[in-house]
Amino acid sequence: MAATATMVRCPLCGATVAPDQWGLVECSCGWGGHGDPLESARGLRRLVMRVDRRLATRTARADLVRLGSGHWQPGRLGLVYMLALLLASTLIYMVIAAVLVGLAAFAFSLIRDHAWIGASVIAFLFVVFSLSLLLDRIRPKGVEAPRARFPRLWAALDDVRARTGAPLPHRVILVPQANAYVFQHRPLRRLFRRELVLALGAGCLPLQSELDVRSLLAHELAHYRHGHTALHRYYARAERALSDFTNMLTEAGETHGVLTRSYRTGGSFSFVVGAGAMLALLFTLPLRLILFIFHLLRLAESRAAEFEADRTAINAYGSQALADNLTALLVADHTLRGTASSLRADMLKHNSRSIYAEMRRHYAALPPTVILHLRQESLREFRSLERSHPTTPDRLRAASIAAVPPPPDVPHTTSTDLLTPAGATGPEDVEAELTALLFAERHSRRR
Numbered sequence: 001m002a003a004t005a006t007m008v009r010c011p012l013c014g015a016t017v018a019p020d021q022w023g024l025v026e027c028s029c030g031w032g033g034h035g036d037p038l039e040s041a042r043g044l045r046r047l048v049m050r051v052d053r054r055l056a057t058r059t060a061r062a063d064l065v066r067l068g069s070g071h072w073q074p075g076r077l078g079l080v081y082m083l084a085l086l087l088a089s090t091l092i093y094m095v096i097a098a099v100l101v102g103l104a105a106f107a108f109s110l111i112r113d114h115a116w117i118g119a120s121v122i123a124f125l126f127v128v129f130s131l132s133l134l135l136d137r138i139r140p141k142g143v144e145a146p147r148a149r150f151p152r153l154w155a156a157l158d159d160v161r162a163r164t165g166a167p168l169p170h171r172v173i174l175v176p177q178a179n180a181y182v183f184q185h186r187p188l189r190r191l192f193r194r195e196l197v198l199a200l201g202a203g204c205l206p207l208q209s210e211l212d213v214r215s216l217l218a219h220e221l222a223h224y225r226h227g228h229t230a231l232h233r234y235y236a237r238a239e240r241a242l243s244d245f246t247n248m249l250t251e252a253g254e255t256h257g258v259l260t261r262s263y264r265t266g267g268s269f270s271f272v273v274g275a276g277a278m279l280a281l282l283f284t285l286p287l288r289l290i291l292f293i294f295h296l297l298r299l300a301e302s303r304a305a306e307f308e309a310d311r312t313a314i315n316a317y318g319s320q321a322l323a324d325n326l327t328a329l330l331v332a333d334h335t336l337r338g339t340a341s342s343l344r345a346d347m348l349k350h351n352s353r354s355i356y357a358e359m360r361r362h363y364a365a366l367p368p369t370v371i372l373h374l375r376q377e378s379l380r381e382f383r384s385l386e387r388s389h390p391t392t393p394d395r396l397r398a399a400s401i402a403a404v405p406p407p408p409d410v411p412h413t414t415s416t417d418l419l420t421p422a423g424a425t426g427p428e429d430v431e432a433e434l435t436a437l438l439f440a441e442r443h444s445r446r447r
């Protein structure tokens with residue numbers, strides 16, 4: 001992806017802004033390019049957005065300055081900061097544990113008073129909360145991709161390992177969407193030993209070259225490699241646990257309101273519903289405040305971890321491949337979500353069972369300038385303190401700071417073959433299976 005430079009006028013302050021090498025524009029007033037919600041926001045919303053943008057921009061600029069001076073390791077963030085984060089995460093786990101103990105005690109006291117309905121409700125909440133904290137919620141539905149069946153894909157993974165030193169995953173799962181992610185857990189099946197899992201979306205391959213995919217894999221596997229991974233997960237899990245917990249409490253409060261309403265008739269309706277929601281709000285407000293503060297505290301670490309994984313991919317496969325794989329993911333995701341029905345019609349027309357084959361046909365029919373335009377359009381992401389990750393535009397800016405050329409020995413050829421099983425002539429069968437999963441998932445979500 002490379003852009004042609006035409007000057008752009010900022011709609012907020014009227015200044016003229018020059019696009020960078022990726023076609024990204026950013027005005028000193030905070031405007032982040034076309035489609036920025038700041039353009040249409042009014043009143044209080046605009047004020048809040050402006051403050052949020054200003055602070056998020058300050059964070060992003062500080063990050064880019066740090067990367068520019070060659071410090072990409074989160075370890076550089078300082079011992080005091082890391083200790084504060086460790087302490088805060090531990091406190092969060094303790095708060096959740098305390099609420100759970102409180103719930104259990106409450107349930108027992110209700111049982112002692114023979115208040116069976118109340119006790120069963122509280123006990124139910126206790127079980128749901130505890131399970132949600134303990135169980136793995138990531139269970140990707142897809143096609144298992146063992147080395148013996150997918151030698152091409154594993155050859156790419158071997159190359160990533162050789163260039164980055166990152167460990168290989170124990171399991172690879174091909175998923176129907178257009179994204180990729182790694183996670184680790186300790187399943188019973190492995191007697192609670194650590195299992196590294198990589199989920200790779202077939203949807204992102206049609207727009208990626210072999211080089212781009214390896215860059216993507218390098219970023220993902222880098223998340224395993226770094227020494228900070230265990231701590232990183234400890235912090236991230238604390239934030240997620242608290243956020244899930246708070247949401248569950250809110251939902252429980254609202255459900256309580258609805259349940260109570262069904263026992264009553266007449267004018268006390270809104271009061272009862274309001275009381276349930278109000279109680280939930282009052283109870284969760286302190287939790288939300290803690291969550292907000294912790295999120296801000298964790299921001300620097302979580303952004304740094306992402307930039308560090310990017311750096312691994314950039315060092316191995318170059319700056320351009322990182323930019324290309326990130327924008328390919330966004331464009332493909334958009335295609336799969338936005339034009340699924342027309343791709344489906346194409347499948348019927350071509351008597352094909354693979355939506356990914358239709359995506360390849362669709363992209364191949366578009367001139368390179370249109371593809372470039374789609375990639376640039378996909379970059380409409382705007383900074384906000386809400387995000388724990390850097391925006392894709394900032395990751396592209398970081399890539400151009402690193403300015404690493406592509407390696408001479410990795411082919412730019414298409415990546416379709418990566419999904420071709422051993423002994424097969426093409427990826428069609430695997431893609432047909434993933435297409436069926438994609439449609440099944442859409443179907444169940446619509447109901």
Ligand SMILES: [Zn+2]
Pocket residue numbers: 010011012013014015027028029030031
């Ligand atoms: Zn401006």
Ligand SMILES: [Zn+2]
Pocket residue numbers: 219220223306309
């Ligand atoms: Zn990442």
